[in-house]
Amino acid sequence: MLKVTTNKTAQKVLFSIDYLGNSQELYFKGSRLNTASLGDAAFCAFLPIAMKKGLGLSIDRPVSKQLAMNSQTIQGIYSTWFNDMAAVDIKLKQHSAAKRGSKVASFFSCGIDSLDTLLSHFEEIDYLVYVEGYDVWPHEKSYLKFMRQKIREAAKLYKKDVIFITTNLHLELDTHIRWGDQYHGAALATAAHLLPVDIGKVYIPSTFTYSSLLPWGSHPILDPLWSSGSLQIVHDGAAKSRAEKILKVYSDSMGIAPNIVRVCLGDRTTGRHNCSECEKCARTMLVIDLLNFKNKAKTFNFKKHKNFQALIDEIGDLPMELLRTGETIQFFRNGQATYDSDKLAVLESKFQDMTKTGFSSTYYDTFEKFIPTDLIYRTKLSDCIKDVSVRHKDNAIDKTKKMKGIIDSSKSVAIKLYSSQNIVRLKHVKKLFKKHQD
Ligand SMILES: [Zn+2]
Structure with a gap:
């Protein structure tokens, strides 16, 4: 059983999880966090983790009826998509969702998707929300300071309110679940349930279009299922291609968006x-x-x-x-x-x-199952790993550590090459893989 215990102080909520003799503590910090929905937030944060571990889930707070009702569908989607996520028993107390207001928020990171959602629903959106600790680690203080400043500037120019939430959720759970294809939508929904009580609708800007959907952590069939009776979660923008969104952003009639576009973590030393x-x-x-x-x-x-x-x-x-x-x-x-x-x-x-x-087709034959960010090579690749990480441009050192960790922790021949934010360049891996086979 994965047991979740919740706690709250003035500007912080805590989730303690206990499973198989282990325990971890996750926090969310921010002003005006809505603690009436702690059960809903915990449900979104830990259902995928329980499924990944094949453990039942219990939460010490009631979960809204609608969310509890969606549980079966959510589990059905995950278990159909991923071999390593099985449906589990859940023990939930249920209640009617606590009332919320009618304000609208949108997750915002200065990226093309979030700028497109903002410009497409400009009149409706009241709040821009940035979660510190999701795409930038919570201890990367100088970069987060840069992000806060950029997002504040954008919010000021657009005359929107801004909400910052800080969390160690991604950092703490990164070794348990893959952020990109399995988890980031649930993590955004977790933050959504903790947003101030005047907010009743939250946009999650889409990554892919309806015509190119893949099993992915934030997805048009999955995101809305994280809604409660009082909080609507909307997956937005999947009807538009990346090019259409870029056209929208660079045609911003207010002339603001082009100056704030940020699609990657940039050069961290200069803050570009x-x-x-x-x-x-x-x-x-x-x-x-x-x-x-x-x-x-x-x-x-x-x-x-x-x-x-x-x-x-x-x-x-x-x-x-x-x-x-x-x-x-x-x-x-x-x-x-x-x-x-x-x-x-x-x-x-x-x-x-x-x-x-x-x-x-040889690519598909190479892998047990096609999952974009979970590339499993059933061979001994340990000699090649250093090469791969060195060749990878971003965060080479982190990557080396992560891959060494994977090798050290298992003598198994299955080695996962993955990254939560940057995907290892496959052609290098394929080349090395081939060399090894020869
Ligand atoms: Zn870049």
């Missing part, structure tokens, strides 16, 4: 908005370039790439990048914006290469 080199930057910059918006895109450094070809060579080679690139081409081909046709031809040629070499 975007590193302009990673896959996230590349996929954003190539659309900006196609749209001829480079002069507006001050938060990116286009000089880092000698030409458009060099820029698109930074696109990752995961299947999701193939989907996104296809959608980008489709968007321009549909005539939804004016664009540089020579550059689009270069992108189309890249797309052709990706379909040939990026992910052929």
Whole structure:
């Protein structure tokens, strides 16, 4: 049994979890946290963890009837998606959800998805919410200070209220569950239930479109199921491609959005908005370039790439990048914006290469099951691991530690290569994998 005990002080809520003789303490800090929904927050935070561990779940606070009712569907989705998440017994006290007001909040990180949601529901949204500890670790104080400042500036310009919540949830549970494809939507829902009581609706900006849905932690069929009788959780933006969102952001009639766009963790030493080199930057910059918006895109450094070809060579080679690139081409081909046709031809040629070499059927054969961020190689890769992490551009040191940890903790031949925020570049791994086999 995974047993959750809750506690609260003036500006902090605590969740203590006990399972198999282990215990951990998770906190959420912030002003005006709604402690009447502690049971709902605990349910969202720990149901996926209990499923992952194959343990029953008990919570010391009542959970709203609607959420409890959704439990079976949520478990059905997870267990269909993932082999390592089985349905579990849950023991919940139920109650009618505590009343909430009618204000609307949206999660906001200065990224393309969250800016698109803000601009698309501008009149309706009252609050921008940033959770410290989800995409940036809670101990990275200087970067969080930079984020707070950027988000405050954005909120001020847009005349919106801003809410900051700080938590160690992601940090503490990162080794238990994969953040990207299994958990981040539930984690956002946890924070949503703790938002001030005047808020009755919360937007979660989407990552993927309806046409390219994959099992993913925040998902249009999953996110709304975390709603209670008084808090509506809405997955927003899946009807738009990345290119359509970028067009919206860079056409902001208030002229604010282009100056605050942040899609990656940037250069942490200088506090720049975007590193302009990673896959996230590349996929954003190539659309900006196609749209001829480079002069507006001050938060990116286009000089880092000698030409458009060099820029698109930074696109990752995961299947999701193939989907996104296809959608980008489709968007321009549909005539939804004016664009540089020579550059689009270069992108189309890249797309052709990706379909040939990026992910052929051999890729699917290589893996037990296709899950984008959970790449399981059933071989002894320990000799290659250092290479992979060194080759990975972002947080190379962290990555090495994480991978060493995985190897040390298990003599098993199954090695997981994953990252919560940055995905290991597959082509390097594939090359090493092949070398090892030879
Ligand atoms: Zn970047």
